[in-house]
Amino acid sequence: GKAVRLAGPLEGQVIQLVQLGAAAAIRSEGAVHSHVRRALEAGATAEEIHHALLSLTSTIGFPTVVAALSWADDVIGKAQA
Template sequence: MYVPEIFKQFIQQYPEISDAYKKIGALSSKTGPMDEKTQHLLQLGVAIGAESKGAVRSHARRALELGAAPAEVMQAVLLSGTIVGFPSMMAAYGWVREVLAAKE
Protein backbone atom coordinates (compact mmCIF):
# COMPACT_ATOMS: atom_id res chain seq x y z
CA MET A 1 0.00 0.00 0.00
CA TYR A 2 1.25 3.46 -0.91
CA VAL A 3 2.07 5.68 2.06
CA PRO A 4 3.03 9.34 1.45
CA GLU A 5 6.48 10.29 2.68
CA ILE A 6 5.08 12.98 5.01
CA PHE A 7 2.88 10.37 6.72
CA LYS A 8 5.86 8.02 7.13
CA GLN A 9 7.73 10.84 8.86
CA PHE A 10 4.73 11.53 11.11
CA ILE A 11 4.51 7.84 12.08
CA GLN A 12 8.21 7.78 12.90
CA GLN A 13 8.10 10.96 14.97
CA TYR A 14 4.75 10.35 16.71
CA PRO A 15 4.13 6.58 16.82
CA GLU A 16 1.69 6.70 19.76
CA ILE A 17 -0.50 9.33 18.11
CA SER A 18 -0.37 7.41 14.84
CA ASP A 19 -1.42 4.19 16.61
CA ALA A 20 -4.31 5.95 18.36
CA TYR A 21 -5.46 7.45 15.06
CA LYS A 22 -5.37 4.02 13.39
CA LYS A 23 -7.34 2.51 16.28
CA ILE A 24 -10.08 5.14 16.01
CA GLY A 25 -10.31 4.49 12.26
CA ALA A 26 -10.51 0.72 12.76
CA LEU A 27 -13.18 1.03 15.45
CA SER A 28 -15.23 3.44 13.33
CA SER A 29 -15.08 1.03 10.39
CA LYS A 30 -16.62 -1.75 12.46
CA THR A 31 -19.61 0.23 13.79
CA GLY A 32 -22.00 -0.46 10.92
CA PRO A 33 -22.87 -2.55 7.90
CA MET A 34 -20.92 -0.67 5.19
CA ASP A 35 -18.26 -2.67 3.40
CA GLU A 36 -14.76 -1.19 3.17
CA LYS A 37 -15.10 -0.07 -0.44
CA THR A 38 -18.27 1.88 0.36
CA GLN A 39 -16.61 3.40 3.42
CA HIS A 40 -13.74 4.72 1.31
CA LEU A 41 -16.10 6.11 -1.32
CA LEU A 42 -17.98 7.92 1.46
CA GLN A 43 -14.72 9.15 2.98
CA LEU A 44 -13.69 10.32 -0.48
CA GLY A 45 -16.77 12.54 -0.57
CA VAL A 46 -15.97 13.96 2.85
CA ALA A 47 -12.34 14.55 1.82
CA ILE A 48 -13.53 16.43 -1.26
CA GLY A 49 -15.67 18.65 0.97
CA ALA A 50 -12.66 19.30 3.19
CA GLU A 51 -10.57 20.09 0.09
CA SER A 52 -7.89 17.73 1.38
CA LYS A 53 -5.68 16.66 -1.52
CA GLY A 54 -3.96 13.96 0.50
CA ALA A 55 -7.19 12.47 1.80
CA VAL A 56 -8.86 12.61 -1.62
CA ARG A 57 -5.93 10.78 -3.17
CA SER A 58 -5.73 8.28 -0.30
CA HIS A 59 -9.42 7.34 -0.29
CA ALA A 60 -9.60 7.17 -4.08
CA ARG A 61 -6.58 4.88 -4.07
CA ARG A 62 -7.96 2.71 -1.27
CA ALA A 63 -11.41 2.43 -2.88
CA LEU A 64 -9.75 1.28 -6.10
CA GLU A 65 -7.61 -1.25 -4.21
CA LEU A 66 -10.81 -2.64 -2.67
CA GLY A 67 -12.40 -3.18 -6.06
CA ALA A 68 -14.11 0.11 -6.89
CA ALA A 69 -14.23 0.74 -10.60
CA PRO A 70 -12.69 4.01 -11.79
CA ALA A 71 -16.21 5.05 -12.85
CA GLU A 72 -17.45 4.59 -9.26
CA VAL A 73 -14.67 6.78 -7.91
CA MET A 74 -15.37 9.45 -10.52
CA GLN A 75 -19.09 9.30 -9.72
CA ALA A 76 -18.25 10.11 -6.09
CA VAL A 77 -16.28 13.11 -7.36
CA LEU A 78 -19.08 14.27 -9.64
CA LEU A 79 -21.74 13.86 -6.93
CA SER A 80 -19.77 16.21 -4.69
CA GLY A 81 -20.17 19.13 -7.09
CA THR A 82 -23.71 20.04 -6.10
CA ILE A 83 -22.72 20.11 -2.43
CA VAL A 84 -19.20 21.58 -2.34
CA GLY A 85 -19.27 23.59 -5.55
CA PHE A 86 -17.66 23.36 -8.94
CA PRO A 87 -14.14 24.58 -7.99
CA SER A 88 -13.77 22.00 -5.20
CA MET A 89 -15.14 19.27 -7.42
CA MET A 90 -12.71 20.19 -10.19
CA ALA A 91 -9.77 20.14 -7.78
CA ALA A 92 -10.80 16.66 -6.65
CA TYR A 93 -11.29 15.60 -10.27
CA GLY A 94 -7.67 16.52 -10.97
CA TRP A 95 -6.37 14.72 -7.88
CA VAL A 96 -8.32 11.56 -8.70
CA ARG A 97 -7.13 11.65 -12.30
CA GLU A 98 -3.56 11.67 -10.95
CA VAL A 99 -4.34 8.55 -8.91
CA LEU A 100 -5.91 6.83 -11.90
CA ALA A 101 -2.98 7.76 -14.15
CA ALA A 102 -0.53 6.30 -11.62
CA LYS A 103 -2.41 3.00 -11.70
CA GLU A 104 -2.13 2.69 -15.50
Protein backbone atom coordinates in the same frame (compact mmCIF):
# COMPACT_ATOMS: atom_id res chain seq x y z
CA GLY B 1 -10.71 4.10 12.58
CA LYS B 2 -10.41 0.45 11.64
CA ALA B 3 -12.74 -0.60 14.47
CA VAL B 4 -15.38 1.87 13.30
CA ARG B 5 -15.08 0.72 9.67
CA LEU B 6 -15.54 -2.91 10.73
CA ALA B 7 -18.37 -2.24 13.18
CA GLY B 8 -21.07 -1.28 10.68
CA PRO B 9 -22.89 -2.67 7.69
CA LEU B 10 -21.14 -0.62 4.99
CA GLU B 11 -18.67 -2.36 2.72
CA GLY B 12 -15.11 -1.12 2.53
CA GLN B 13 -15.57 0.34 -0.94
CA VAL B 14 -18.55 2.42 0.20
CA ILE B 15 -16.71 3.65 3.28
CA GLN B 16 -13.77 4.77 1.15
CA LEU B 17 -16.08 6.63 -1.25
CA VAL B 18 -17.75 8.38 1.70
CA GLN B 19 -14.37 9.34 3.10
CA LEU B 20 -13.29 10.47 -0.38
CA GLY B 21 -16.28 12.80 -0.47
CA ALA B 22 -15.33 14.25 2.91
CA ALA B 23 -11.72 14.72 1.76
CA ALA B 24 -12.91 16.53 -1.36
CA ALA B 25 -15.23 18.74 0.71
CA ILE B 26 -12.35 19.94 2.89
CA ARG B 27 -10.12 20.35 -0.18
CA SER B 28 -7.44 18.00 1.14
CA GLU B 29 -5.37 16.83 -1.82
CA GLY B 30 -3.44 14.30 0.27
CA ALA B 31 -6.59 12.77 1.72
CA VAL B 32 -8.20 12.58 -1.74
CA HIS B 33 -5.12 10.74 -3.02
CA SER B 34 -5.24 8.37 -0.04
CA HIS B 35 -8.94 7.58 -0.29
CA VAL B 36 -8.83 7.10 -4.06
CA ARG B 37 -5.99 4.62 -3.57
CA ARG B 38 -7.92 2.85 -0.81
CA ALA B 39 -11.15 2.85 -2.84
CA LEU B 40 -9.35 1.23 -5.76
CA GLU B 41 -7.86 -1.37 -3.42
CA ALA B 42 -11.37 -2.05 -2.07
CA GLY B 43 -12.63 -2.72 -5.60
CA ALA B 44 -14.01 0.64 -6.75
CA THR B 45 -13.60 1.48 -10.42
CA ALA B 46 -12.36 4.77 -11.82
CA GLU B 47 -15.91 5.37 -13.10
CA GLU B 48 -17.37 4.87 -9.60
CA ILE B 49 -14.81 7.24 -8.09
CA HIS B 50 -15.56 9.89 -10.71
CA HIS B 51 -19.30 9.48 -10.17
CA ALA B 52 -18.92 9.78 -6.41
CA LEU B 53 -17.02 13.03 -6.83
CA LEU B 54 -19.32 14.43 -9.51
CA SER B 55 -22.32 13.75 -7.29
CA LEU B 56 -20.91 16.33 -4.85
CA THR B 57 -21.23 19.23 -7.30
CA SER B 58 -24.43 20.70 -5.85
CA THR B 59 -23.06 20.32 -2.32
CA ILE B 60 -19.44 21.50 -2.49
CA GLY B 61 -19.42 23.39 -5.79
CA PHE B 62 -18.07 22.79 -9.25
CA PRO B 63 -14.56 24.26 -8.72
CA THR B 64 -13.96 22.04 -5.68
CA VAL B 65 -15.19 18.97 -7.56
CA VAL B 66 -12.95 19.72 -10.53
CA ALA B 67 -9.95 20.02 -8.20
CA ALA B 68 -10.85 16.72 -6.52
CA LEU B 69 -11.26 15.00 -9.89
CA SER B 70 -7.80 16.19 -10.88
CA TRP B 71 -6.32 14.85 -7.65
CA ALA B 72 -8.19 11.56 -8.10
CA ASP B 73 -6.85 11.22 -11.61
CA ASP B 74 -3.30 11.60 -10.27
CA VAL B 75 -3.79 8.28 -8.47
CA ILE B 76 -6.01 6.59 -11.06
CA GLY B 77 -3.45 7.33 -13.79
CA LYS B 78 -0.67 5.72 -11.76
CA ALA B 79 -2.85 2.70 -10.95
CA GLN B 80 -3.65 2.14 -14.62
CA ALA B 81 -0.04 2.52 -15.78
